[in-house]
Amino acid sequence: METLTVMGQRAKTAAAQLAKTGITERNNALKAAADALLAKRDTIQAANAKDIEAAKKNQMKPAMIDRLTLTDARIEGMAEGLYQIVQLDDPIGEITSMKQRPNGLMIGKKKVPLGVIAIIYESRPNVTADAFGLTLKSGNAVILRGGSDAIHSNTAIVSVITESLKECGINPDAIQLVTDTDRALVTELMHMNKYIDVIIPRGGAGLIQNVVQNSTVPVIETGTGNxxxxxxxxxxxxxxxxxxxxxxxxxxxxxxxxxxxxxxxxxxxxxxxxxxxxxxxxxxxxxxxxxxxxxxxxxxxxxxxxxxxxxxxxxxxxxxxxxxxxxxxxxxxxxxxxxxxxxxxxxxxxxxxxxxxxxxxxxxxxxxxxTDGFEFGFGAEIGISTQKIHARGPMGLDALTTSKYVIYGNGQVRK
Structure with missing residues (x-):
């Protein structure tokens, strides 16, 4: 596996390229990825079987094995989530609140991608496809670090998606997976301010609190559910x-x-x-x-x-x-x-x-x-935020955008 620094550099490049793509390009890439997941379901399920076998040997709880398992229906659900995201409006480029100041300046807010998003998550390999769909549609690159218990499943899913991106002329570095399961890399990922714009942790309370308390990269906190x-x-x-x-x-x-x-x-x-x-x-x-x-x-x-x-x-x-x-x-x-x-x-x-x-x-x-992005009509979700700043509840496309001010003038200077 390449170093995280190299992955960060490549993600930064991919994010800059994605920000310049049109909605048609991104939608076509999403459709191609959904088609590929269905076409390669046997490959994905073969990889998933390795994870399930290891989970049973490690005496994982039945509930956790259920989260890990990729049935035909769940792979179809992953693809359907991507198809639904295609139908959603373009979340970036909209200019809102354009107002004229007394000096003639026109000031508005434009929705733009966050940039590079890192997602640290456990089990549930369907998160891999959901994260890709939402980040690509919103013009962001994503670095994924899934749990070791789903490493074969996640690797297979990312491989299928990256091949489909290449065929569509989209930089495949738009989605990258940390395949080294060494936990030390999580700590390193949390300190990559130079390359990562936001981290989203998904998993148990221990994982989430570790990221919230120790990351120097801004965090969108997803919470446990009592x-x-x-x-x-x-x-x-x-x-x-x-x-x-x-x-x-x-x-x-x-x-x-x-x-x-x-x-x-x-x-x-x-x-x-x-x-x-x-x-x-x-x-x-x-x-x-x-x-x-x-x-x-x-x-x-x-x-x-x-x-x-x-x-x-x-x-x-x-x-x-x-x-x-x-x-x-x-x-x-x-x-x-x-x-x-x-x-x-x-x-x-x-x-x-x-x-x-x-x-x-x-x-x-x-x-x-x-409480789910799919059920709320978002196509999928990047996580469910339990914090109150930036995003709250199921996070769809809007939660993966930020804004910048755009100002039109005709020669104004400040006195």
Whole structure:
């Protein structure tokens, strides 16, 4: 593998070239890459099989193996994400807020690419294709550093994409993969201010905090997902069961899965046993407070740590509260700023929850599993930001742009 410095230099060159391309060129390259992923799916899955075999030998948790696995449907989803990105408007070049100053100067803001983006991520090799699609469409070059557990899958995906870029006349250095799995390179990557404009970490809390705390390159923080669902006293029980079952069990190893439940005390005695019946269909372990355990003997005691834990497993915490105010206070104390939901038929409670919950995505009567760039109509996502500066929530094309001021004059000089 080339040194990171050489990769950074090449990425910088590719970014400058991409910034001058037209939307048709970039869209054609995205279509070609999507076609290539489908055409080479056997090659990609053969590489993925090596990663899965190694994961099983290393006794990786089933949820993590699920995140790692590339089925036909997931490869088709990767390609579909690229096709959807093609249909989106060009995110760069738009000039907004053009205003004339008293001295005659015309001052406006123009959307431009960020430049070179580095993404450090774990498992989920579909991130490789998503990152490529969004960065290319927005005129950025990308350097990827995936986890060692997905190295064969990521290498195969990047190889397929770079070949398709060459055929389209696009600099293949628009996407580069760090193939050396030495963790020391992550530290080096985080200090490449000269070549990298922003770093986006995606993965567990340890990875994200390491990057946030130690990077000298600007960071867009993506967060872990301790996502809550609050079942209000005015909830429809069947709706609540269906939403919680989906949010907890549809895919357990994802950041938008529900990890924590809050239930109003007025309905706890009737609702909780029904909910436990439903969750036990998937052998979910429910860890609750004293009132939750009093409602159903199958619930085990929760500790203080449980209220703030992202399990990524068939485990969920359950807290009983006496009011919506108490529910909101509990959620805002323990959430990670990702996705929170209320199940209620009461309009005022719904609005209060939307107004007072501090999170990137807040739902009324819907599963937290929808917090996703694809589901939000972005084609894909580069990550889900839980910070409040620059970008928040699923990050699509707009989050990968910045702006510069453009000024038109006719000879003005400052006095």
């Amino acid at each position: 996502c809550h669902i609050y079942v209000d006293e005015y909830a429809d029980f069947k709706m609540a069961e269906d939403i919680i079952f989906n949010a907890k069990t549809q895919r357990i190893g994802v950041c938008n899965a529900c990890e924590s439940l809050v239930v109003h005390s007025k309905i706890a005695g009737e609702f909780i046993p029904q909910l436990v019946d439903r969750l036990k269909l998937k052998n979910v372990e429910i860890r609750g407070d004293e009132r939750a355990m009093a409602a159903d003997s199958r619930i085990v005691p929760a500790t203080e740590d449980d209220w703030g834990t992202e399990y990524l497993d068939y485990i969920i915490s359950l807290k009983v509260v006496d009011s919506i105010d108490e529910a909101i206070a509990h959620i805002n104390r323990y959430n990670t700023g990702h996705s929170e939901a209320i199940i209620t038929k009461d309009y005022d409670h719904a609005q209060q929850f939307l107004n007072e919950i501090d999170a990137a995505a807040v739902y009324v009567n819907a599963s937290t599993r929808f």
